[in-house]
Amino acid sequence: MVTVEKLTFAFQKNEPLFTGLDMRLEAGNTYGLFGLNGAGKTTLLNQLSGMLFPHKGSCTVLGENVKKRLPKTMSEIYILPEQFDLPKIDAEIYAELHAPFYPRFDHTYLSEILNEFQVDRQKNLTELSYGQRKKFLIAFALSTNSKLVLMDEPTNGLDIPSKSQFRKIMAASDQSNRCFLISTHQVRDLDSIIDHVIVLNNGKIIFQQSVMDISTTLSFEKLSDDSDKIALYSEDVFGGKAAIISKNKSSKETQIDLELLFNGIIQKQELINNQFKS
Amino acid sequence: MDFTDKEPIYKQISDYFCQQILEKKWAPDDRVPSVREIAVQMEVNPNTAMRAFQLLQDEDILVNKRGIGHFIAEGAYQKTLDLQRREFIENDLPYFFQKMNLLGFSCNELEKIYKES
Numbered sequence: 001m002v003t004v005e006k007l008t009f010a011f012q013k014n015e016p017l018f019t020g021l022d023m024r025l026e027a028g029n030t031y032g033l034f035g036l037n038g039a040g041k042t043t044l045l046n047q048l049s050g051m052l053f054p055h056k057g058s059c060t061v062l063g064e065n066v067k068k069r070l071p072k073t074m075s076e077i078y079i080l081p082e083q084f085d086l087p088k089i090d091a092e093i094y095a096e097l098h099a100p101f102y103p104r105f106d107h108t109y110l111s112e113i114l115n116e117f118q119v120d121r122q123k124n125l126t127e128l129s130y131g132q133r134k135k136f137l138i139a140f141a142l143s144t145n146s147k148l149v150l151m152d153e154p155t156n157g158l159d160i161p162s163k164s165q166f167r168k169i170m171a172a173s174d175q176s177n178r179c180f181l182i183s184t185h186q187v188r189d190l191d192s193i194i195d196h197v198i199v200l201n202n203g204k205i206i207f208q209q210s211v212m213d214i215s216t217t218l219s220f221e222k223l224s225d226d227s228d229k230i231a232l233y234s235e236d237v238f239g240g241k242a243a244i245i246s247k248n249k250s251s252k253e254t255q256i257d258l259e260l261l262f263n264g265i266i267q268k269q270e271l272i273n274n275q276f277k278s
Numbered sequence: 279m280d281f282t283d284k285e286p287i288y289k290q291i292s293d294y295f296c297q298q299i300l301e302k303k304w305a306p307d308d309r310v311p312s313v314r315e316i317a318v319q320m321e322v323n324p325n326t327a328m329r330a331f332q333l334l335q336d337e338d339i340l341v342n343k344r345g346i347g348h349f350i351a352e353g354a355y356q357k358t359l360d361l362q363r364r365e366f367i368e369n370d371l372p373y374f375f376q377k378m379n380l381l382g383f384s385c386n387e388l389e390k391i392y393k394e395s
Contacts, residue, residue, distance in 0.1 A: 167322075171317040175323075192326070195323045252368070254285075255284035255287065256286070
């Protein structure tokens with residue numbers, strides 16, 4: 001669905017952000033995009049949505065170069081930015097004005113999600129709190145039924161019950177023909193709803209694996225100080241080490257510790273990636 | 279003592295199914311909740327929930343009737359019991375035995391406590 005090839009981009013001449021970045025995304029998956037501050041997660045989303053153009057290389061969505069900004073391509077991409085301005089109109093008027101850009105827009109679904117999130121549809125969007133506005137845009141994003149949905153830090157600003165509602169709404173949404181790419185630092189908010197992990201670092205995608213492959217390849221364990229197990233990467237924690245270990249076929253699967261995995265990939269990129277080559 | 283913190287989510291889901299079967303709340307031919315219902319309840323990606331269903335199908339505990347849903351298979355109780363007993367021996371007992379040794383309990387002592395409780 002999405003192919004990024006040899007993407008090169010810089011905001012300033014001598015500070016390249018992307019240096020030949022390659023990435024492929026398939027329909028039916030929800031990808032979590034992780035990276036350190038300044039790694040370029042937001043910029044990558046802006047490239048995929050055609051808001052920025054590559055200096056070299058290309059971003060292709062559904063077979064068309066995004067740079068051409070063809071209406072048929074744009075109607076299949078929705079980007080939920082982290083920072084946004086909404087006009088001084090209510091949710092219903094906003095939906096009426098913007099829905100026509102998306103041929104399969106589902107107004108019923110929009111109402112359902114807004115009810116679930118308890119967003120007031122009659123109030124001007126500018127009068128809503130940041131969290132309420134964000135929830136409105138999440139609802140709008142899902143209702144577009146566009147094939148590619150890009151979300152930049154969607155849970156930022158959401159209160160505790162809303163985060164849970166967000167996960168439920170994502171779990172309930174029909175994802176079979178759609179592709180979600182979610183950038184986030186809030187690992188714990190989202191780790192259960194993603195099924196692929198992508199790590200962006202130093203201008204390239206340095207890791208991309210499905211959650212299933214990660215859990216059958218790596219084991220996440222707490223080791224005691226006298227343990228004879230060899231960790232690929234470990235961090236000191238109370239009473240021992242939190243460790244990533246190469247999983248052998250017979251050992252049982254463990255829950256993925258995304259924070260530990262992320263740190264491991266940043267520190268020991270090659271070693272971790274080698275585990276996936278068989 | 280090394281230990282694995284948490285079971286993967288799909289395993290928590292399949293364990294829940296197994297428990298329902300062992301407690302005889304679910305019987306053969308009963309329709310179980312859909313992948314989507316489970317995904318929403320657990321707040322997980324449907325693909326993750328699907329793995330739990332796949333696991334139980336591979337163990338012949340669930341059957342998938344295309345277009346209708348997933349059902350408890352014939353003979354699911356015995357198969358679930360075998361599966362869970364095997365997992366209890368492989369996963370739970372080693373930690374239990376380690377702790378037992380650490381605290382200096384003998385099997386006889388434990389048997390006495392077990393009978394009294």
